[in-house]
Amino acid sequence: MLSFIKERPPVTDLSANFFTINHDFTIAFAYIEDFSYLFSTGDLVGRSIREVLQEGYTADDWIYPERRKPYTMECYAESRKASFMIKVFPSGSSWFLVLEDNTTIKNVEEVLGESNREVTSLAGRAYDVLLRNEEPRQIFDKLFDYLSQHLDLDVYFNYIVNESHNKIELMNFQGIPEEMAQGMRFLNYGEAVCGTVALTGERRIEEEIQQNMNEMVSFIKSMGIKSYACHPLVAHGELIGTLSFGSKTKERFRPDEIHLLKLICERAALALERTSIITSLKNRNQELALLNRTLETEKEKSQQANTAKTDFLLLVSHEFRTPLNTLQGFTEILLENSDQTFSPFQISLLNSIYKAGEQLEEMTTEVMEFVRTGQSKSVIEPVEISRVLKKWAGAYFGLTSSDPLPELIFQNGLMEGTEVLIDQNSLELVLKQLISNAVKYNRSNNEILLKSSLVGQNLLLTVEDRGIGIRSEDLPHLFTPFFRSKANQPAIEGLGIGLAIVERAVNKMGGKIKVSSKVKEGTIFKLYIPIP
Structure with a gap:
């Protein structure tokens, strides 16, 4: 059974699962990969959406003829324990629907929500630690203990900018002996992975390190580390250090793990800022407001770019698919009775029309895939x-x-x-x-x-x-x-x-x-x- 959760403004991520519904609720085109459980078996094109939906769901739950602006609904398939979104785009007298599975996103959001609460709590305790003249290393040790349980991490290194030496200095670490830490206490900008991140201000994700011959990873390679993520710690546009995590058991990080580490490092930078390790950050509240406005601006730009992609996909679907389906349909009807009606030459022309339509349909699909992924499949x-x-x-x-x-x-x-x-x-x-x-x-x-x-x-x-x-x-x-x-x-x-x-x-x-x-x-x- 599908349960309606809520309705919200349309999002713009493109999906590989979509279909077009005519004004009479018949399906004009369908491309469904991941949602077959929602529909009855067989070819969907030409059938009424009211007849093919499964699990007790009805077309009236999805289609609102009086609404002429795009809208998005979140739904939940209880039998599958799966969350998905339905994005509806009215177009004239028809509707274009996109289905997107967001079960994984929901799970990741739960993990990120827990990590956000943990890091926020650590940041608050870090301020109290500083007031008691205690070392903030316990903050990162507790953070590492938390992450290692979820991501199979074995080491972490926290470097801080040392302006007097014009280098970065190892302040906090775990997973290596003290004498080894002394040997890597200072790094030049551009040296090893952490020095390179401090120089460029961009994160580095190194994977399958034991097969990597790059001199940059030679030191962490000697420790037996297989995958390594290093992030710059930036507070209000100023580099304050780096924070990196390594695993000796996994060859690669999953995308959701990389995103989680990025979020943690962003929070860690704010935690260091709250402990006043960087004394130049005096007007914390004002600068945080500025940072939030910057993030909102970037989010707005990203949404505008994604909207352009979605609009293009809709244009392709509406302007190409609908007349193409009509052309193909009428051509098929003519070919079914061609022996009694047309000459061999006319039949050959009809076949050419039909083949040209097939080719145009393939090209349209190629363009749609090009827009969605930026790179179509090569054969x-x-x-x-x-x-x-x-x-x-x-x-x-x-x-x-x-x-x-x-x-x-x-x-x-x-x-x-x-x-x-x-x-x-x-x-x-x-x-x-x-x-x-x-x-x-x-x-x-x-x-x-x-x-x-x-x-x-x-x-x-x-x-x-x-x-x-x-x-x-x-x-x-x-x-x-x-x-x-x-x-x-x-x-x-x-x-x-x-x-x-x-x-x-x-x-x-x-x-x-x-x-x-x-x-x-x-x-x-x-x-x-x-x-x-």
Whole structure:
């Protein structure tokens, strides 16, 4: 049984589980990996959401037709002991729903909540210790005892900035003998792991240390440490030291463990600030308020960036998926009765339409995965390059509604049947985007040139047009997501992500892309893709 917990403003983390519901509550598209237990078996597309939900849940619990703004609900599957979120995005007369499992996040939040209370308590006691002229080492020893029970830790080192020596000095530690500690009492900035963290102000996570040949980790490697996390201790923008933890039993830290250590170190820095070890921090309350405002600003920026990603995903889903499903559906209906109605040539055209729709659906899925993860999956296989190029040279007229279409000239510099190991999906995605742009930004009665050749150990592909060209001041921003030249707006439609996708796809193939252009003369894109 699913129980409704609460409703709150929508969050923006993207999920791999989502589906679209039409105005009549039928499912237009579904991509469900982790939530099959919520639905009945079989293909969901075309069925009513009211019929497929399981465990006593109803569509009326999720869909509120009167609400036109996105909203998010937290739910709990009692039979699975699983927490999940449902994010609903109204779009016209349909709804886009995202399902996200947050059971792990809830568990981590419980652990972090306990650690926050423990560190807060330690910070308060640290102030009392200082007033009694006692050493604050007991604070870190108790903190380490607490963490070692949860994370299998064996050592910790706490270095403090020593301004008179211009070094960092070991003040608190556990897990090594006193004589060894004396040998590592002072570290130069940039020396070993802790000195490097003190120099850069950035945390370092070293894992599988016993297989690591980096000189930086040689000292902790000699102790038998296998994984090591070192964080800078920063109070109100000022470095006050470092705090590090090591394990001799585990090769790697889990992501939630790394996050927990980060949080602990942030609290530890505040604890040191509260004990007045750093005397320069006098106006504690005002500076904490400033720090909180800074964190809120960063949080706001992060939410805005995630909102942009979500909006793009919704746009792709709504603008591509809905008409594509309609196209595929009607094409299937025509093909079912094609023998009695259409000629063989017409049937072949219908099959071409259907295959083109399938290909567009695959590309849309690839783009959605690209936005969600920043890197789609690579499948390296032998590919006959000439066949792929001929395919897109012959199908380019389907990429745009431009009329009249410019002539596309294909100059193949490869031997017929030449195969190379390459990610065909990425290659076709690049060709589709570049040829589509060449058509879109071309001028009437001008040709487009598609060339292929081998240059050393690289496959060289060239897409050249005689179109409107690109201004020199726009070239540095050409591959920036969502960038659109002011010279083209609003005359030419587009989101400004096509060339960003091209660059990511080329990088994924280990290649490079170069562009040259002159206004009113045309643009040349050259792709250099290494081949084994």
